[in-house]
Amino acid sequence: MSKKEIYIYSFYRFKKIKNIKKIKNNLELFFKNKNIKGTILVATEGVNGSISGLEKELNEFIFYIKRILKIRKISIKKNTTYFVPFYRLKIKLKNEIVSIGEKNIYPHKQTGKYISPSNWNNILKDKNIKVIDARNIYEVNIGKFKNSINPKTNSFREFPQILKNLKIKKNIPVAMYCTGGIRCEKASSYLIKNGYKNVMQLEGGILNYLEHLKKYKKDNLWTGECFVFDNRVAVNKSLKKGKYIQCHACRHPITKKDIDSKKYKKGIHCPYCYSLKTKKQLKRYQSRQLQIDLSEMRNEKHPFKKTLFRDL
Numbered sequence: 001m002s003k004k005e006i007y008i009y010s011f012y013r014f015k016k017i018k019n020i021k022k023i024k025n026n027l028e029l030f031f032k033n034k035n036i037k038g039t040i041l042v043a044t045e046g047v048n049g050s051i052s053g054l055e056k057e058l059n060e061f062i063f064y065i066k067r068i069l070k071i072r073k074i075s076i077k078k079n080t081t082y083f084v085p086f087y088r089l090k091i092k093l094k095n096e097i098v099s100i101g102e103k104n105i106y107p108h109k110q111t112g113k114y115i116s117p118s119n120w121n122n123i124l125k126d127k128n129i130k131v132i133d134a135r136n137i138y139e140v141n142i143g144k145f146k147n148s149i150n151p152k153t154n155s156f157r158e159f160p161q162i163l164k165n166l167k168i169k170k171n172i173p174v175a176m177y178c179t180g181g182i183r184c185e186k187a188s189s190y191l192i193k194n195g196y197k198n199v200m201q202l203e204g205g206i207l208n209y210l211e212h213l214k215k216y217k218k219d220n221l222w223t224g225e226c227f228v229f230d231n232r233v234a235v236n237k238s239l240k241k242g243k244y245i246q247c248h249a250c251r252h253p254i255t256k257k258d259i260d261s262k263k264y265k266k267g268i269h270c271p272y273c274y275s276l277k278t279k280k281q282l283k284r285y286q287s288r289q290l291q292i293d294l295s296e297m298r299n300e301k302h303p304f305k306k307t308l309f310r311d312l
Helices: 020-031 055-069 117-125 156-166 182-193 205-213 279-297
Strands: 006-014 037-043 046-053 075-081 089-093 113-115 130-133 143-145 174-177 199-202 222-224
Touching: 006 055, 006 182, 020 037, 020 055, 020 089, 046 055, 075 205, 113 117, 117 199, 117 205, 130 143, 156 182, 174 182, 174 205, 182 199, 199 205, 205 222
Parallel strands: 037 089, 113 199, 130 174, 174 199
Antiparallel strands: 006 046, 006 075, 037 046, 143 222
């Protein structure tokens, strides 16, 4: 592994946590004086996060969180990049670690059947199975599995209502996939609770599938790129940073064609949010971008500055 690369650990674990404030305080103490950045969500249903840093410190964190949560296993995806993909470290207390907006959903007790990446292609080729993409519309637009159902949600909280609108019979096999697996845990648990008889999910999500298929490119049925929730924006089939960048006003992935549009202005708006922002918002974004531009000209640090490995 190149010394110029930095590690990214994305993880989650559904587990009933009684004192979430104590967990948050313990994590804040652990991260003190460490070069780790990213976001960690803590809720009574478990933990979810994506962080970056040196491999040694990230491994220390995984050991630590297992100890304080009293668990042996945690779902984790590892990847590398040449720059720090997060601007800062945030630890947040939330009602849910992934928000579906429905009560009495318990993924730590019951979820769909896990389908390994090695068997996922068989699921995709089976015409009797309804394959549902559990991600949002802007994610699906840049990459997907062919012939999967796009629920066209703007947020995961819309998923239960959209599912009702799809009117899929409850005796028909359903298989779902998402980026790293966590949304499928919630979605599959919701389906089972509502009477679906045969529910499956891609184990570890798209990222796990791409990792598994790196050696067998001709068998890779993924098309496009996979949106990720950090400054890489998207990764390609080789799990390297893709061609997209991100609009800092609306967070939508954008291409060179979007940048060339008259509706794009760096840090202020893009073709996807051009007509959606208020004058007050645009003024705030303009002020922020001006400060960023001035800091770049002076070679000063700022919250949105891309940090390389050597700068850690």
